[in-house]
Amino acid sequence: MPVQKYLAATICLLFLTVPILNFIDSSEEIDSTENEYFSASKSVSGLNSPGSEKGNVFSNSVFEMNSDSPNLVLDNGSVVSFINGSANFSGGNVISISGQCSLLGNYSLHCSGLNNYGQLGLGNQQLLSGYVDLGDKIPAALSQGNNHFCAILDDGSVSCWGRNNKGQLGDGSNSNRNSPTAVNLGVNKTAVSISSGLDFTCALLNTGEVSCWGDNSYGIFADGTTTDSNTPVIVNHSIGESVVSISTPGYSVCVISSSGSISCWGYSYTISSLGGQLTNGSISLSLDSGRSAISIQGTNSHACAILDNGSINCWGVNTYGQLGNGECSSVIPSSGCTGSNTNIPQYVDFSSSNISDDMIAITSGLESTCSISNSYDIFCWGNQDGQFDNTTNFLISPYLMNFSNGHEISFSDQDMDGDGITNLLDVHMTGDDDGDGVPSPTDPYPNNPARWMNCDLGSWGRITCNESSIGHYSLSSALYQSECPLGEYQHQTGKSVCSKASAGHYVNSLASPSQTICPEGYYQQEIGSTSCEISDPGSFVSTSTGDSGDSNLSYNNLSSNSASYTARISSSSDVYDYYMIDIDKLYGVWINVESSNAEIGISLYSSTLSIIDSNNSSGFSPKSVSTNSTSSSSSRSIYIEIERINFTGQYYMNLSYFNTVDSSIIGDVNNLIDAEIGVNQELCSVGTFEPNSGSASCTSAAQGYFVSTSGATSQIPCSPGTYQGLTGQSGCLTTTLGYYTSAFGSFIQTPASLGYYVNTVGATSQQSCLAGTYQNQTAQTTCIDTDSGYYTSVPGSPNQIACTNGSYQPNTGQTSCILASPGNFVSSPASTYQSPCTPGNYQPYSGQSYCIQASQGNYSSAPQSVSQTPCGVGTFQPSMGQFRCIEAAPGHYVPTNGSAFQTECSLGTYQPSTSSLSCLDATPGYFVDILGSPSQTPCVPGTYNPNFSSTNSSDCLDADIGYHVPNEGESSQLICSPGTYQPNSGESSCIDADSGYFVDMFGATNQTTCEPGNYQPQAGQSSCYNSDPGHYVSSFAANQQVPCSIGSYNPSSSSISPDSCILADSGHFVSTEGSSSQNI
Structure with a gap:
């Protein structure tokens, strides 16, 4: 696009036609700018004295210690911390930091972390992250104490929140606050710097005084007391000079006075002669x-x-080398420290780092310190947990950190007027009542130390002026940039207004850097819209085509901004394109139009259609018009008419919207916008339709349909008797002879089908051939009679039908065939006769193509049989097509008529005969353990079977102990009689009792031992004998009795011991053994 050529022409024309237009001053508006949130004006090279101060209204705090790591804020708003000696970058929009809180680019204060005392200021103690509500104020300086937080606001006032047990919030109470509470500094007193310590807070006032509140246990008030105060107290430091900077290490206060000297009061942490608390003076x-x-x-x-x-x-204190003088004071022997704590300032020794750079920023932690040099290197010393050099060793001299992005740190200018005196010391000159270093009348805010300048249009800020970023705008004296509202956008930096979304576009988010073209199926005729309208049914919106209206009644709207529009003359019928733009009071437009393809002209008309300016000369050279000939004393609307003179193609309409007073251009003449696409919905043309909303195109009428009007939401089907074979048509065709269409929406004419004929034009149906006739071609006007052996039974037959198997027909021109009669068959089509069934086959039905073989279990003995005969009981037939049956074999039986098979006698049964109807059950004492058995098997001796139909030898039971079975085929067992026994099962006989034993019962399983005093000399006995008198039996199982020896006798029977034999008394004798008495 020839924008540069157009721009040059624009400048020339404005010089020629607009008197006293200082157009050259607006050239910066035309140049492209950096698309960054933070302005390049904040680069280090643009600062007189780059640096960072904590808690001071003259500087953002971009360098502090947090969790023993140096934290840095970079120009792009990201925050850097250090882990294991390496930089860790986290994204954000930060401009100043203090502990748990960060001041963001929009001047909102975001805090996160521990909130047990409400120290995040979020309104409750449950939230762990959020934004602090400061009303319509913004923070100018921040300071975090141990469990509380204070901020100087943009009017110089102070608000605090968090823990308040010592009155450290200064609000006159000792109640914790989870939201900001105001501190009353006194009449006409405001804060320049603030520092929150351990349970107390101090502020440097516009008067140069120091005001503190909270814990006074260590003499923070320097008034000789140790009484706490929950309201501000002017400190009696006795320095005799104004204070310009303040810091609160631990329970002490240290300040810089206007002469550059340092004084401290409160608690001394050294062991010098000044150790302990100092409660009076400094x-x-x-x-x-x-x-x-x-x-x-x-x-x-x-x-x-x-x-x-x-x-x-x-x-x-220098326990871990935090003073950086090459020494440490730890008393732990293994530390190797030999130095001491001191109240005498010690030079930090940078000699080990071999540098001679000046230091421009410093920050201290609990037990460590870091600084930044004017080469933007970072040095740290003191105690660490790996943050500095990835070790846990404390460092007694400065260590150069591994960080190469120091030039990107978002420093503040510490000498804003460039006179060589730092901002802190360059205050309280004559007329500087608020202590901000800018005296009246130069100071636009003479009673507010937090503000001393106003930024121009398109810039914003408090300390320095920054160009507004894309998606934002800044009015004069703005503290922060504003987001472009919904429906507006800004793609350039440093602007004081936003551009309304063009027609065909929308902006649905705040702070948008661009507008979005309406998507397919959506359009927007208005400017400044937040959304697009969905196209109606019967319409469409394409992202590749579009057309503005062709009169002042159907124009496209243009935004009141400079832009370069593209549009097109799409066809020879596209004669005019109309646009309308609203022009504010004291503004005008200059328009240049050109095309390399189409020959076009341009005219401007007032709202009453009076001509303002026109250029309709022939040729392809650019043509320009403007409103310079009209008055700009009031707002008005004008029409822009683009006229096709010859040819078609794309054209460019470069529009400059300018201020007629100072010639400044509003908007961006390089901003390329399509003026036609997405602006209007277009009606579907004849032959097309669209039933849905939100369509990108219309649908051509389908084959068999037509659309006769534009803007149709549906297509119309061709009626019966007509058809349409093409798409996108506006009408239908009539059917010809031999053809028809019977349904709506036909896309072809249908030829008469096979079996049918058509003998008229424009037919809506076809005629069927009568039964007995057929037609095997399409589009015919007559039908054919069927041949002999064939038939057609229904109207509309496409072919004559051969008589099927099972039927025959000796005649022609028939509507049916003759079925074969029972006992006969027809095996082939088109037969003229039937055949008889042979023996072994039969056919009970008519119309059959075959005979049925006699099935298994049946037979057929005669030809042309109509049925089969079942085999009788005791016979069977396993094969088909047989003329007799087979007798059942031994071991088998056939119990029913019509059996195909003989059945084996089942287990437990048998059959010794042929042609049997059934099998015999195995009798008791027997079993049958095979199928089809002609006999039964007896149980062996020692076993018996009391049951019928036994199927296994296991059914033969072993004789129980005490029983026996002497023969095979027995149905019961025999019990052993007295004098016998059987200890085993399955035996064929019983055992006689041994001599010395007896069995005195039936069914005994063992023999019984004769006891002492008894004996049995024989086997098979049922009892034992008692020993006779003159005898004894002393053992078990004795088969004889023992006689008493000669000289002894035994008158008793059943004696069990030799002692039962009595020696003959004196005067007596026993001359024989076995005597039952003695002799005298």
Whole structure:
């Protein structure tokens, strides 16, 4: 697009036609700018003295210690911390930091972390992240204490929140606050700097005084008391000079006075003669002769200051080398420390780093310190947990951190007027009543130290002016940029207004850097819209085509902004394109139109259609018109007419919207916008339709349909008797002879089908051939009679039908065939006769194509049989087509008529005969263990079977113990009689009792031993004998009795011991053994 050529022409024309237009001053508006959120004007090279101060209205805090890691804010709003000696970048939109809170680019305050005392200021203690509600104020300086937070606001006032047990919030109470509460600094007193310590807060006032509140246990008020105060107290530091900077390390306060000297009061953390608390007045720290302090920072038990020669002095506790003087004071023997804590400022020794750079920023942690040099290198020393060099060793000298992006740190200018005096010391001159370094009448805010300048249109800020970023705008004196509202966008930086969304476009989000073209199926005729309209049924919207209206009644709207529009003359019938633009009072437009393809002209008309300017000369050269000939004393609307002179193609309409007073151009003449696409919905043309909303195109009428009007939402089907074979048509065709269409929506004419004929034109149906006739071709007007052997039974037959198997027909021109009669068959089509069934076959039905074989279990003995005969009982037939049956074999039986098979006798049954109807059950004492058995098997001796129909030898039961079975085929067992026994089962006989034993019962399973005093000399006995008199039996199972020896006798029977034999008394004798008495 020839934008540069157009721009040059625009400038020339404005110089020629607009008197006293200082157009050259607006050239910066035309140049492209960086698409960044933060303006390039904040680059380090543009600052007189780059640096960072905590809690001070003159500087953003972009360098602090947090969790023993140095934290940095970069120009792009990201925050850098260090883990294991390496930089860790986190995205964001941050401009200043203090502990848990960050001031963002839109000047909102975001806090996150521990909130047990409400120290995040979020309105409750449950939230762990959110934005602090400061009303219509914005923070100018931030300071985090141990469990509370304070901020200086843009009017110089102070608000605090969090823990308040010592009155550290200064609101006159000791109640914790989870939302900001105002601090009353006194009449006509505002804050320039603020520092929150351990349960107390101090502020440097516009008067140069120091005001503190909260814990006074260590003499923070320097008034000789240790009484806490929950309202501000002017500190009696007795320095005799105004204070310009303040810091609160631990339970002490250190300040820089207007002469650059340093004084401290409160608690001393060293073991010097000044150790302990100082409750009255202050102590002046001794600096080298000729040296003064320009920045001070302190945390916990040590403090450091940057001096006017770029060196650093530190003092206080030095346990871990946090003073950076090459020494440490730890008393742990293994530490190797030999130094001491001191109240005398010590120079930080950078010699080990081999640098001579000046230091421009410093920050202190609990037990460590970091600084930034004027080469933007970062140095740290003191205690660490791996943040510095990825070890846990404390460092007693400065260590160069691994960070190469120091030039990207978002420093603030510490010498804003460039006079060589830092902002802190360049205050309280004559007329500077608020202590901000800008005296009246130069100061637009003479009573507010937090503000001392106003930014121009398109810029914003409090400390420095930044160009508004894309998607934003800034009015004069804006503290922060504003988001473009819904329906508007801004694609350039440094702008004071946003552009309304063009017709055919929308903007549905805040702070949009661009507008979005309406998607397919959607359109928007208005400007400044947040959404697009969905196209109606019967219409469409394409993202590749479009057309503006052709009169002042159907125009496309243009935004009141400069832009370069594209449009097109799409056809010879596209004669005019009309546009309308609203022009504000004191504004005008200049329009250049050109095309390399189409020959076009341009005219401007007023709202009453009076001609304003026109250029309709022939040729392809650019043509320009403007409103310069009309008055701009009031707002008005004008029409732009683009006329096709010859040819077609794309054209460019470059529009400059300018201020007639100062010639400044509003908008961007390089902003390319399509003026026609997505602006209007287009009606579907004849032959097309669209039933749905939101369509990108219309649908051509389908074959068999037509659309005769534009804007149709549906297609119309061709009626019966007509058809349409093409798409996108506006009418239908009539059917010809031999053809017809019977349904709506036919896309072809249908020829008469097979079996049918048509003998008229425009027919809606076809005629069927009568039964007995057929037609095997399409589009015919007559039918054919059937041949002999064939038939047609229904109208509309496409072919004559052969008589099927099972039927025959000896005649022609028939509507049916004759069925074969029972006992006969027809095996082939078109037969003229039937055949008889042979023996072994039969056919009970008519119309059959075959005979049926006699099935298994049946037979057929005669030809032309109409049925089969079942085999009788005791016979069977396993084969088909047989003329007799087979007798059942032994071991088998056939119980029913018509059996195909003989049946084997089942287990437990048998049959010794042929032609049997059934089988015999196995009798008791027998079993049958095979199928089809002609006999039964007896149980062996020792076993018996009391049951019928036994199927296995296991059915033969072993004789029980005490029983026996002597023969085979027995149905029961025999019990052993007295004198016998059987200890085993399955035996064929019983055992006689042994001599010395007996069995006195039936069914005995063992023999019984004769006991002492009894004996049995025989086997098979049922009892034992008692020993006779003159005898005894002393053992078990004796088969004989023992006689008493000669000289002894036994008158008793059943004696069991030799002792039963009695010696003959004196005077008596026994001459024989076995005597039952003695002789005299």
